[in-house]
Amino acid sequence: MRFKLIVAILTAAAAAGAPVLAQTRSAGRNITGSWEVYPLRGEGFGSGVPPKTPIAAPKPIPEPPLRQPHLDQWRALQAQNAELTRKGLPPPSSGMACMPEGMPGMMGATFPMEILETPGQVTIIEEAYNQVRRIYLNATAPAPEDAEPRYAGHSTGRWDGATLVVNTVGVKESVRFRNVPHSARMRITERIRQINDEMLENQVTVDDPEYLTGPWTWTWMYKRWPTYRIEEYVCDDNRYFEDPTLRYQRLRVN
């Protein structure tokens, strides 16, 4: 009798706690903490400690499935930029102007990033440019016409089992990951899940009915860095400027 009562109490407690748990994270998974991009980028960039279980590197990010004439224009731009960079005249970039990368570029984790799970929200802080994105769980995404353009856009998410599915809209049209143009109707879907205790996978899909013929998909992977504390990165001493004649990134020497 007493045993049955305890079981009943425990069952009731578990049932009562379940919705809260579901809102924060899936049982048995914990993505809170510091992460560095994988494959590791080497000395001075990260921990330099390889994963305990060898993991294959994700495939390179493919060419975007742009509609014409955007695809031809994009290919020409990439070729010209590469040629100018080879000549030592790199074209101006958002980074040169100390601007944040925005979405989806910030999830490429140039520097380590921190993920925080709190009730109803997942927050991702990228060290480079102090970038922050807030993912509101089980919330309604704004309609494209209501989403104020932002660098990180507006993100909503839900746990699908052990996978955090994140939907992002409202990215500023001037934010161009890999120089790829997009419209106000661009939607980014991320499926974030732990492969094991120390590896996190992010399957990214970009859809844009105006610019893309279909989904543009790739995977980023991250390795947990338990001891790392995210540093401050305020870009306040930029010495590069756009050369007024040749329009390349030039260093202010004096």
Place this chain on the structure above:
Amino acid sequence: MSPGCDRLRLAVAAIAIGLIAIAPARAHHSFAPYEPTLQIKLSGVVTEFKWGNPHVYFEIDATDPTTGAARHWLIEGASTSILNRAGWKFNMLKPGDKVTVIVSPLRNGEPAALLKQVTLADGRKFSNGAAAGTATIE
């Protein structure tokens, strides 16, 4: 083809790119303005150390290895976080310190250079992180 004509063609190409690329996304700025393979060694005295982002800079008075003349150099490091991870400290250098650096100078001849390795007066050596490349001379 004259260098001037080459420059004009380049300018036209750059303007064309500028029209297409309103805000290309790239982390930080490029190291492409520096010599891609040439490395030189400079020994001198620190006149300024600026610990900041996007990148750390310091200035030294050193003898130009080719002309033998005294020259003031701007030395570019990586970001504060990369250098912290490479073992640097924010107050590691100060004006008056003697240092030896292995660097790649700007391709345009101006007195600035990308750091590969710095050796402090006490003999400790520090790299500039993986993106800046490693020293290939001693």
